[in-house]
Amino acid sequence: MKRNELRLGNYVIAVDNVFAEVLRIDTSKITMLNYPFTDIIPFSQPADVLKPIPITKEWLVTEFGFNDNGDGYYQHPDYNFFLYHIEEDEYFECYKQVPANDDTGDFKPLQHVHKLQNLFYELFDEELEGKF
The missing domain is CATH 2.30.30 (SH3 type barrels.)
Structure with missing residues (x-):
């Protein structure tokens, strides 16, 4: 890295x-x-x-507290911040909806936990921390 x-x-x-x-x-x-x-x-x-940690369902749900909305969709419990798992390409598509009821948003492909943490901080000025 x-x-x-x-x-x-x-x-x-x-x-x-x-x-x-x-x-x-x-x-x-x-x-x-x-x-x-x-x-x-x-x-x-x-x-x-050092090596990056791949984003997985376990990291999103267990460590970071995202909600598993089913069909590959994950949502942060406090923000309109979503990840969609693209299985065939082994990455997550990340997007933030603004306003909350709008179907448009900014999309960014992510594969690694540290990149998700960095993007989350950039968007919300808050750390994305594990539960431990």
Whole structure:
């Protein structure tokens, strides 16, 4: 991964396939904690050894609290912010409806949890955090 695509609080896959939350971003390393927080000792690794976490139903519903509206649609409980799972291409189409009753919106394909977190922050000025 590239250091410039990460923000504090992003979830990534560290070496040994460990889920981790970004705590600090330096020029030569990323400092993280294991996620869920089973070990509270921070560790550091270079950004180029980190991998993105693919968005899955489990991440959306279990970790981030999205509602599963069926047929591949997921909605954030507090915002008109939706994801639609495009199974054949293995990504989620993300959109925000403005106003709430309008069928139009801005669409953006997403595949990775950290990109979803970054977009959510950009749109709502609020962190998209896991439940742990």
